Amino acid sequence: MTAMIVVIQCKDQVGLVGAISGTLAKEGLNIVSLREYVDKTDNRFFMRVDVEQEADAAMLEQKLHQVLPHDTIITVNPLPEKKIVVLVTKEYHCLADILVRNHFKTLGASVQCVISNHSTLQNICSRFDIPFFAVSHEQADKGRFEEEMMDVIRQHSPDYIVLAKFMRILSPGFVAKFQKQIINIHHSFLPAFAGARPYRQAFERGVKLIGATAHFVTNELDEGPIIAQQIIPVTHSFTAADMVEAGKEIETAVLARALRLVFDDRVLVYKNKTVVFE
Amino acid sequence: MTAMIVVIQCKDQVGLVGAISGTLAKEGLNIVSLREYVDKTDNRFFMRVDVEQEADAAMLEQKLHQVLPHDTIITVNPLPEKKIVVLVTKEYHCLADILVRNHFKTLGASVQCVISNHSTLQNICSRFDIPFFAVSHEQADKGRFEEEMMDVIRQHSPDYIVLAKFMRILSPGFVAKFQKQIINIHHSFLPAFAGARPYRQAFERGVKLIGATAHFVTNELDEGPIIAQQIIPVTHSFTAADMVEAGKEIETAVLARALRLVFDDRVLVYKNKTVVFE
């Protein structure tokens, strides 16, 4: 039904919905579904429209710019399919889930390659014919390590970089190059248990639920805009190791959900928050 | 922030959002939040708009009718506060929750009176100064019983009738008089375990979750449009009586949630379904 998605973000003012929907109607474009939100604190307008017909994207963006504030951010169905690069360390669960969906064309994006600082997950990648690049962090300094990764990434020009349990902290320089493009899965319900070993922290605190958080990466560790979060109950009988195991299920599910939302143009980022039009 | 709510339902066609938002803009009305949905199966358009400023409701409805299909259903902030009558039998949990919220003015509606076919809950009503009418179903035939209830209801002209664990089945004639106005809480996740003694049925089937469903009442028993549903996990150790107890928590929560949605003009009914703009 939906042939095109229009996403708009700008300063709020009276008449925006009218201006946008009027422009669409003039082009003979029917609105299947429309989500709009105004952040009154920041006086900011967000909209996502499913359109029934296709149209020339550049033309439509131009027509919309004519009736909207000058610094409006408009994307018209940015890409038929996103391209992604996945960074991992040793844990397989999130990566395998991504590879399976990619293989069966249900990911909403196309995995270009996988980069890892260990060789553990090379085998699973080769089983799905996905290029795997081992970039060791051990012989190199952080600068060299990231340079090498960036070389690989550049060759694949991804729309997004997915950290699917990548256990190294990326430098501000690296992150700056991929603003709003790096998605991470953190194994706690942030802001609880930021940083290292969240399940150990959760175990010691005796919590009754553990969680996972998918977020965009910024230079504040585990502080970037949150896309999705979920929790599962745990009991006194869970050891820290049991929490790690149980947590894997929720990490996989939350990352899958966040990626689907992002790849489907449902996530708009502003300052340190996301607007998610589900 | 929101001063007025506009709810619109009509046959879908190109340009509806533009026509509506254009009309609002012309009146100097700012859209705080807008939810729109088109049911492609039925080619039906649904919209709910939060407006920042107040305006004359009748005038605005008229202006909207001028630019929309002739059989469009429009309500502009129908009532500052809904009036309700609550029907109960013997169980207290849903009623007490409603009475407490009503007392503290957080129900979104005003309880006019409570009607019951037993006197059990008279005491709790009187503690909250809510008129209680005992209408026995025992000495009267069904027709007389419902007549008596209807007399009481008519005196209070409610917007909605809430069946908060009312254990009698209402006749088609009664239901016909209050189309889309009667809200019931059924103690199962419909369509599982419709009819009598759902927890007994659930116990015997050995399910691992039980639920509750809030729905509008139609003349198909437990078949009306569903507003909200929720479940809780149960285990082998639950007796049917334990399920009844555990179920009360979820019945209370689901009914409270459904009422909040309805009273806040977030529920649009069409055929046997609801569109819920949360």
Next chain:
Amino acid sequence: MTAMIVVIQCKDQVGLVGAISGTLAKEGLNIVSLREYVDKTDNRFFMRVDVEQEADAAMLEQKLHQVLPHDTIITVNPLPEKKIVVLVTKEYHCLADILVRNHFKTLGASVQCVISNHSTLQNICSRFDIPFFAVSHEQADKGRFEEEMMDVIRQHSPDYIVLAKFMRILSPGFVAKFQKQIINIHHSFLPAFAGARPYRQAFERGVKLIGATAHFVTNELDEGPIIAQQIIPVTHSFTAADMVEAGKEIETAVLARALRLVFDDRVLVYKNKTVVFE
């Protein structure tokens, strides 16, 4: 079915279950349900047994002590019904839920009185014929304030003190007098957002779920043993005020659940954690 509950906590060693169940069998007592857990980190044994028949509690405790390590903690169905005192400030939702359950005898405990540092909730208490004591914190220093509360509490000798949205921090001296007896509801999924204004913190962080935590009070603020936690999803469209409102539902539910677990002798405390036999 269950006539008696036996709760046991001691150092772990081989043969404990055999010793306990042997003792019960010798007394002709049938085990309806048994939950046992050993914390291997601390080498600590926890058990809760539902017994089908009644027996003399003191006699049974003595017989059990004879076959168990000398510092074992044994309680045999401590009380047919617990007595509680509830401390509140201004918010009604948790208190009203407790009062309703108390009124209908489904709380599992008996509310002796309510103490508050404001008079806001006096009315609802009087509607349920529950003694209400206003103890102002304004004219008195903290010592005097707590002294006054303690006087009231002592007169009612409660098993537990429930902080049902009591917004003052209790002094170490006060807490020390009621070890493992004070239960608090904190309006966040701890350890996230400890301290003041958790919903404001949650709003600013842009989380996608908010929660509530019921815990025993110790002298580490919001650091006591957690009994129960739960969360609800929120979206970008929630203001901090919306979160406060939505949070009330979950606070009420979590505190109700925690109280049911505690009053039903299902919560064993050890160090900073709880063992919860649901």
Next chain:
Amino acid sequence: MTAMIVVIQCKDQVGLVGAISGTLAKEGLNIVSLREYVDKTDNRFFMRVDVEQEADAAMLEQKLHQVLPHDTIITVNPLPEKKIVVLVTKEYHCLADILVRNHFKTLGASVQCVISNHSTLQNICSRFDIPFFAVSHEQADKGRFEEEMMDVIRQHSPDYIVLAKFMRILSPGFVAKFQKQIINIHHSFLPAFAGARPYRQAFERGVKLIGATAHFVTNELDEGPIIAQQIIPVTHSFTAADMVEAGKEIETAVLARALRLVFDDRVLVYKNKTVVFE
């Protein structure tokens, strides 16, 4: 920590826990965790014990039989690892999840082979080096079709047969040969929407949640003992196709969870119900 699991099911009588734990203690076996349940309706006793040390299984079973009723069902850590055969049709999601866990040795069982009435999923099996048998149901009558499958199954002597979205109904004769050994995932929260096309049924009913149920297969279609169930919320905006997609996530999760419980000896079957010691 746990070296051995003991699972016991028998008629209830006084002294069972004592007899069992006494026997274990005499053998110097320490109980790490013990779960016991008595079904009072059926007067049936169920127990699962985690034991810290290993012992000779046959010897221990014999010693336990000496102190327990003569028709007691005892299993001592039945197998270090279960063997399974997976039956599928065309949908990949449950199978791929099983294959990934199998590949990384976290399934708790070992996949011997996959049988399908279509060739669609041959490719994914070969990527994981798992034997794939295509057994067409088209050229053969049902008897021949099942015979062929049974031949393959017999060669692999599995402990369990997993129907991971196998869309054919098995005959009573087939099911009778594998009592309590066939596990199915049904794509609804049973008993709602049993039979064909549950998501279509759910869509037409306008439910606000959809679910999945893992159960043992008996000769009553979709009526066997339920192991695990879970639901996810849906809204008016879900088409039947959207429900199918969303449902896949929950089907995968529920089947994975049920398999983990079964393979970990946590599921005891009696009549048409399960006792699940999580």
